[in-house]
Structures are given as structure tokens and as C-alpha cells.
Amino acid sequence: MSEPTRDKLLDVQHLQVYFPIKKGLMKRVVGHVHAVEDVSFSVHPREVFALVGESGCGKSTTGTAILRLIEPTGGKVFFEGRELNSLSEEEMRLKRRDMQFIFQNPYSSLNPRMNVWKLLSEPLRVHFNLSEAELRERVEEMLRLIGMTPDQLERYPHQFSGGQKQRISIARALITHPSFVVADEPVSALDVSIQAQILNLMMELQQEMELAMIFISHDLNVVRHISSSVGVMYLGSIMELGETEEVYRHPAHPYTQALLSAVPSHDPLHKSKHIVLEGDVPNPASPPSGCPFHTRCSRCTAECREQKPALTETAPGHFTACHHAGAPKA
Amino acid sequence: MKDLLEIRNLKITTLRGKETVRLLDYVDLNIPKKCSFGIVGESGCGKSITANAVLGLLPYPLRVSEGSIRYDSRDGEKELLRLNKKEMQAVRGGEISMIFQEPMTSLDPIFTVEKQMAEAVSFHHPNAGRGEIRERSLEMLKKVNIPRPEQTLASYPHQLSGGQLQRIMIAIALINNPRLLLADEPTTALDVTIQAQILKLMNDLKEQNDTSIVMITHDLGVIAETCEEVAVFYAGQIVEQANVVELFSHTAHPYTQGLLRAVTSLGGATRKLYTIPGIVPPGGQWLSGCRFADRCSRCTERCRQEMPALKEVSPRHLCRCFQNSGEVDA
Numbered sequence: 001m002s003e004p005t006r007d008k009l010l011d012v013q014h015l016q017v018y019f020p021i022k023k024g025l026m027k028r029v030v031g032h033v034h035a036v037e038d039v040s041f042s043v044h045p046r047e048v049f050a051l052v053g054e055s056g057c058g059k060s061t062t063g064t065a066i067l068r069l070i071e072p073t074g075g076k077v078f079f080e081g082r083e084l085n086s087l088s089e090e091e092m093r094l095k096r097r098d099m100q101f102i103f104q105n106p107y108s109s110l111n112p113r114m115n116v117w118k119l120l121s122e123p124l125r126v127h128f129n130l131s132e133a134e135l136r137e138r139v140e141e142m143l144r145l146i147g148m149t150p151d152q153l154e155r156y157p158h159q160f161s162g163g164q165k166q167r168i169s170i171a172r173a174l175i176t177h178p179s180f181v182v183a184d185e186p187v188s189a190l191d192v193s194i195q196a197q198i199l200n201l202m203m204e205l206q207q208e209m210e211l212a213m214i215f216i217s218h219d220l221n222v223v224r225h226i227s228s229s230v231g232v233m234y235l236g237s238i239m240e241l242g243e244t245e246e247v248y249r250h251p252a253h254p255y256t257q258a259l260l261s262a263v264p265s266h267d268p269l270h271k272s273k274h275i276v277l278e279g280d281v282p283n284p285a286s287p288p289s290g291c292p293f294h295t296r297c298s299r300c301t302a303e304c305r306e307q308k309p310a311l312t313e314t315a316p317g318h319f320t321a322c323h324h325a326g327a328p329k330a
Numbered sequence: 331m332k333d334l335l336e337i338r339n340l341k342i343t344t345l346r347g348k349e350t351v352r353l354l355d356y357v358d359l360n361i362p363k364k365c366s367f368g369i370v371g372e373s374g375c376g377k378s379i380t381a382n383a384v385l386g387l388l389p390y391p392l393r394v395s396e397g398s399i400r401y402d403s404r405d406g407e408k409e410l411l412r413l414n415k416k417e418m419q420a421v422r423g424g425e426i427s428m429i430f431q432e433p434m435t436s437l438d439p440i441f442t443v444e445k446q447m448a449e450a451v452s453f454h455h456p457n458a459g460r461g462e463i464r465e466r467s468l469e470m471l472k473k474v475n476i477p478r479p480e481q482t483l484a485s486y487p488h489q490l491s492g493g494q495l496q497r498i499m500i501a502i503a504l505i506n507n508p509r510l511l512l513a514d515e516p517t518t519a520l521d522v523t524i525q526a527q528i529l530k531l532m533n534d535l536k537e538q539n540d541t542s543i544v545m546i547t548h549d550l551g552v553i554a555e556t557c558e559e560v561a562v563f564y565a566g567q568i569v570e571q572a573n574v575v576e577l578f579s580h581t582a583h584p585y586t587q588g589l590l591r592a593v594t595s596l597g598g599a600t601r602k603l604y605t606i607p608g609i610v611p612p613g614g615q616w617l618s619g620c621r622f623a624d625r626c627s628r629c630t631e632r633c634r635q636e637m638p639a640l641k642e643v644s645p646r647h648l649c650r651c652f653q654n655s656g657e658v659d660a
Contacts, residue, residue, distance in 0.1 A: 267554060
């Protein structure tokens with residue numbers, strides 16, 4: 001997948017996002033929530049890269065920090081070779097034409113007082129100088145792509161079902177023809193039978209518009225289906241990184257192994273054999289020393305408690321951050 | 331009575347303006363003793379209101395307009411729909427308990443865990459002393475694998491994680507040894523590794539206490555892992571009901587087949603996901619014939635005219651379809 005000859009569209013280097021915890025009348029900073037801790041990965045043109053992990057692992061924060069919807073604390077993000085954090089607000093605003101965001105909940109991300117026409121033409125008005133006729137043409141073209149008809153332009157979000165609303169959100173993100181989009185849990189708020197429709201649509205559009213995408217999700221089945229590479233996150237760090245099929249077939253990190261085994265199987269005769277993790281995810285305001293996973297890991301040793309393992313190549317193109325990486329011992 | 335709970339001809343309606351809208355249409359269900367029974371369906375299919383109706387928890391303007399719910403209680407058979415407020419309170423939490431989807435919002439934020447557990451005990455055992463109640467609470471917390479139970483008793487809900495809160499909800503639900511536990515999407519708000527813990531816990535407790543569990547979920551994986559008997563709801567009706575192995579291996583109804591294909595095609599060989607066309611019809615806006623007709627690939631003229639009955643397609647396997655040949659189309 002990742003031939004060295006192909007240029008990287010997006011390159012994230014040592015991204016770090018801390019949120020200050022403020023206390024008292026003077027709003028004194030008493031600590032930091034370590035939401036994202038040293039995350040590095042890259043996305044190639046037309047590639048779907050997934051970030052997967054449980055709630056609070058920092059996957060959404062990573063996505064929003066890349067687009068500078070929140071300012072990263074440290075690290076660098078390169079998009080088409082340009083460092084994004086050095087851009088001024090105006091330059092960043094122009095860049096956002098090429099980098100868009102699809103939000104999780106279509107019920108709250110669409111303005112209820114704007115009809116479909118306004119919702120879809122707004123991004124074009126912001127980024128391009130088009131005549132009314134050109135606007136109309138672009139909007140109608142986009143509507144066709146998402147499987148809706150021009151007679152629905154006058155309707156408001158509440159007149160649509162959840163699946164249709166998510167189609168509109170997707171259209172709104174893609175109407176400026178970006179080359180890169182971050183989709184944050186785009187199907188989690190939808191019913192099972194609707195999820196499949198939206199995933200098909202996203203894959204079609206991704207092909208047709210030659211999009212690169214960061215797909216953020218907690219649903220391991222969805223991630224396996226849609227992405228070509230994946231990063232598994234835990235407590236703000238990437239634990240395992242590689243081609244999706246490789247990571248799913250040969251997970252080397254004990255956390256990935258537990259996560260994959262916890263997915264319920266759809267065959268009552270072959271129930272999956274769970275590796276049940278003890279306890280909860282530690283508080284990101286006071287992360288454990290050493291490996292972030294050591295408090296719940298069955299392979300934990302003294303080394304894990306003291307030293308944070310670096311992401312190292314355990315198989316070609318497959319990176320794992322674990323001192324004891326490998327298949328679980330029987 | 332042979333079974334623990336017998337629901338007959340249950341019909342639930344609501345008011346939309348001055349119009350009466352049907353939400354549940356003549357549902358029959360038998361919950362056997364010591365059984366884990368799954369109810370699966372998408373949002374708005376009537377699965378949650380069925381459980382709420384059992385405990386008399388339907389919010390106005392929803393009401394049971396027809397039917398009967400008979401329950402084989404410790405002191406004889408009872409018709410739950412005819413109980414007065416006081417009699418119902420004795421059943422609720424004592425004989426039949428319920429756990430809800432969001433543990434974060436179902437506990438009262440201004441009381442400690444101890445207070446909320448004690449309330450459940452003293453309501454049904456007014457003579458229990460403080461020491462006795464505390465002992466019982468501690469024992470229950472240990473049963474649901476809460477680490478440091480003493481400390482947890484003194485905590486407020488916001489100090490605990492989602493997984494811990496759901497354990498506490500289960501502990502409160504089971505503290506009076508109910509014979510039936512209604513679990514409405516108990517793991518939907520939780521992460522997969524925590525879901526695996528909670529499902530295992532519920533299975534263990536069922537074995538220990540001979541409690542019947544009704545598991546309401548939209549996740550076929552959860553059903554396959556935990557249930558013995560399954561009913562599939564669609565648009566206010568049961569469309570299929572069978573033993574879990576039978577249901578997954580000889581799926582008869584096109585809707586169930588579609589749901590299964592939609593989830594199992596994830597991660598499968600083909601890129602394109604199988605989808606059920608159309609949307610879930612909102613409550614009351616149902617077709618006069620088969621309610622699945624306009625989303626069904628095998629729909630005929632008869633399906634549009636006439637409502638199919640829930641009929642046995644093989645021993646103890648019920649299906650509501652005219653074309654129930656039994657096997658999935660090749």
C-alpha cells in the first residue's frame with residue numbers, strides 16, 4: 001500500500017494535545033488532560049486511514065486537531081507539504097476548502113433554520129465566487145451524487161430521516177471538492193440497516209472524488225470494511241499501526257487483541273473467545289507511567305511500568321508499541 | 331402458568347395532536363422461566379415500549395389500549411395491567427427489575443451510591459436495619475465485580491466510569507433477587523471491552539440466581555452471544571421468533587435476513603455492503619399489507635394487499651411472511 005515513491009498527502013508528526021484543568025476563582029491551571037500524546041502517522045492520496053479506539057482514547061481530538069479546529073499543543077501537521085500550524089487564520093481558512101470534516105451526529109450538526117439549498121450553497125459561497133446559476137449547478141450535481149432530488153432543496157433538516165440528514169452533512173462537506181476529509185463516527189448515530197447505505201455512499205464518493213479520508217470510529221467491523229490502513233489508539237497514543245487486514249489478522253499488541261476479541265460474533269454456535277480486560281481505562285489527567293496499557297495488560301512486566309514502548313516495526317509495514325509484541329501465548 | 335411472563339395481544343398507542351397513533355400492534359410474547367430472551371429491532375420498532383409497558387412505565391401520552399400481561403409472581407399469578415399503583419410498586423424492583431441504556435443518566439447525581447442502593451432495599455424490606463442494608467449492598471457490589479466496594483458506596487455517580495455505573499445499575503436491579511430482569515440496551519452506551527465484561531457478568535448472574543433476562547438490543551452480535559430465544563421486531567410487530575441457533579442458521583423473514591446480511595457483509599470479501607433499501611417507517615405510518623413490503627425484494631401484489639400472519643415455519647420457529655421458504659435466496 002505505502003510505496004515510498006508515493007507522496008504523502010497528510011503527514012502528522014508527534015501531534016500532542018493537552019487540555020488544561022482549571023480550578024478555583026483565579027482559574028489556576030492545576031493539571032492537564034493528556035488527550036493526544038505523541039501521535040504520528042501519514043495518509044496518502046486516495047487512501048482511507050482509520051483511527052479506532054474506545055471512548056476517550058483521543059481519536060476525535062486527533063481528527064479535530066489536524067484540521068486545527070482545536071489548536072494542538074505540540075507536533076507538526078503537514079498537508080501537501082505545508083506545515084499547517086504555521087499558517088495564519090486566513091490562510092488556514094482557505095486551506096479548509098481542501099480539507100473538510102464530517103461530524104458524527106447529523107441531528108445536531110445541521111442548522112435547523114437552514115433549508116437544504118442554504119446548507120449546501122453556504123460552503124460554496126464562503127470559498128468560491130460563483131454566480132447563482134453556477135451555485136445551482138454545483139448543488140444539484142452534489143444532490144445527485146448523494147441520491148437526492150432537486151425538489152428536496154426547499155426542505156429543512158427536521159423533514160428528513162437520520163440517514164438522509166447524514167447524506168446532507170456529507171454533501172455539505174464534499175461540495176467544495178476537497179482532497180481530504182476527516183469523518184468522525186459518521187455512522188454511529190444511525191440504525192443498522194441505514195449504516196450500510198451511508199457506508200456504501202461514502203465508499204462510492206471516496207472513489208469517485210478521489211478523496212483521502214481519516215475515518216474515526218469505535219466500530220471495529222466498520223473500520224475493517226472501509227479502511228486500507230488503521231491506527232489503534234489507547235489513552236492518547238497509537239498502540240498499533242499498519243494495513244488494516246494485516247492488523248486484524250495478526251494483531252501484535254495485547255490491547256488490539258483484547259479489543260478484537262471483544263466484538264460479539266454473529267454466530268451463536270461459534271461464540272468468540274473473549275479476552276476480558278480487567279478494570280477501566282485510566283484517567284487521562286494522570287496517565288500511568290511507562291506503557292499506557294500496563295495497568296490492564298496480562299503481559300505487564302517491570303519494564304512496561306517504567307518505560308513507554310516506542311512504535312516499532314514488528315512485521316513489514318506493521319508497527320506496534322509494546323515491549324512484548326506478538327501473538328498471545330496459549 | 332407455564333411461563334414466567336405472558337404478553338397477549340398487546341397494543342400500545344400514542345396521541346399525535348388529536349390523532350391516535352399505533353406504536354405496537356397485537357404483540358404476543360412468552361418469557362419462560364430461567365431463560366435469556368432477546369428482543370431485537372431498529373429504533374422505533376416498539377421493543378423498548380414493550381418492556382416499559384410490562385412495568386407500567388409508559389410515559390403519557392403512550393398507553394396500553396388493549397391486551398394483557400400476566401406474570402407468575404411469588405405469590406400467585408398477576409395481571410400486571412390491572413394492578414393499582416401500590417401493587418405495581420411492589421412488583422417493580424422486587425419481582426421484575428429493569429436496567430436502562432444510559433447508566434450515566436439513570437442514577438441520581440445528588441445521592442451517593444450507598445443511598446441509592448439502600449433506597450431499593452428499604453422500599454421492599456421496610457424492616458431491614460441499616461447494618462443489614464449496608465452489608466447487602468456491599469455483597470451485591472462484590473458480586474458485580476466492583477473493585478473497592480466500600481469506597482464505591484461513598485461515591486457519587488460522576489466519580490465513577492460508565493462501566494462501573496452500569497455494574498451498579500445491575501447491582502441495584504438485582505439486590506432484591508428479582509425473577510425477571512428487563513435490560514434495555516444495557517451495553518449500547520459502553521465500549522466493546524466494557525461490553526464484554528458486562529455481558530459476561532449478566533450471564534454469570536443469570537446462572538447463579540435463576541433470573542430470566544429479557545435483553546433488548548439492536549445488536550445481533552449481543553443477541554447471538556447471550557440469548558437462547560429471540561424475537562425480531564419490525565414496525566410494531568414481531569416478524570420472526572425462534573431459538574437463537576435456529577434463527578441465525580435458518581433465517582426465514584426477509585427483514586431478519588437483510589439485517590444479518592448487512593452486518594455480516596462487513597469485513598467480507600465484497601467491497602459493496604448489502605443494504606436494505608428505504609428507511610424504517612416511523613411509528614404509525616405503516617403500510618396496510620405487510621409492513622416490510624416496500625423494502626422487500628420478494629414483495630408480491632399479495633404482500634401489499636394483505637397482512638401476513640405470524641405462522642410456524644418449522645417447530646417453534648415463527649415467521650410473518652407469505653414467502654417464507656426458509657432459506658436465504660442464493
